[in-house]
Ligand SMILES: [Zn+2]
């Protein structure tokens with residue numbers, strides 16, 4: 001009995017720690033990226049603005065939504081740490097790096113195909129519509145989803161240890177990367193820079209901003225590989241991404257040179 005109680009306490013502690021870490025990462029990333037975007041007004045991607053009510057809606061829903069993600073991530077970790085459920089990672093530095101890259105590729109695949117599924121007409125209205133009510137996203141829009149939406153896109157974190165021999169630390173690093181780039185991806189300003197310059201497979205902010213604007217394109221989250229392979233990348237993606245990277249660089253230069 002005491003063993004069951006100890007395991008239950010461990011579950012509550014694990015999920016609570018994950019939730020606190022996710023909320024802290026979300027809030028700090030939103031504030032820092034908003035601060036970085038402030039001097040870049042000239043490089044804003046969409047002319048449209050988002051109403052304060054809509055931003056408050058997204059912020060409120062994100063805080064709720066992160067609890068569902070924390071429950072899935074925390075439960076996956078708890079099953080692995082408490083009961084050894086999942087693959088044992090290769091204990092070497094190269095095993096660590098390989099498993100981190102593999103996790104990013106696998107999650108991107110998971111996200112791409114489930115994201116396409118929840119855009120199918122009859123599924124869309126009860127799963128994913130909430131997230132797309134914001135057409136001009138801001139940082140705070142990142143986790144504004146319904147619970148059912150998270151069950152499709154974020155359940156990867158519940159089963160990751162069953163899919164890959166990945167260490168808990170590699171998964172934590174991957175999730176933090178996902179959280180921070182997700183917030184940046186909704187900021188409305190191209191912060192990706194030279195790392196995302198085509199043909200780099202890394203997506204910039206333009207990729208998901210176009211998804212909110214044009215809807216039936218750009219379904220992946222870390223890389224543009226699946227969208228290119230399946231023909232779902234927006235036809236103007238590369239051209240607009242280059243324009244936006246250059247516009248951000250120009251706005252930064254203009255901001256750093258004081259007006260005469
Ligand atoms: Zn979508």
Ligand SMILES: [Zn+2]
Pocket residue numbers: 131137142186208212
């Ligand atoms: Zn979005």
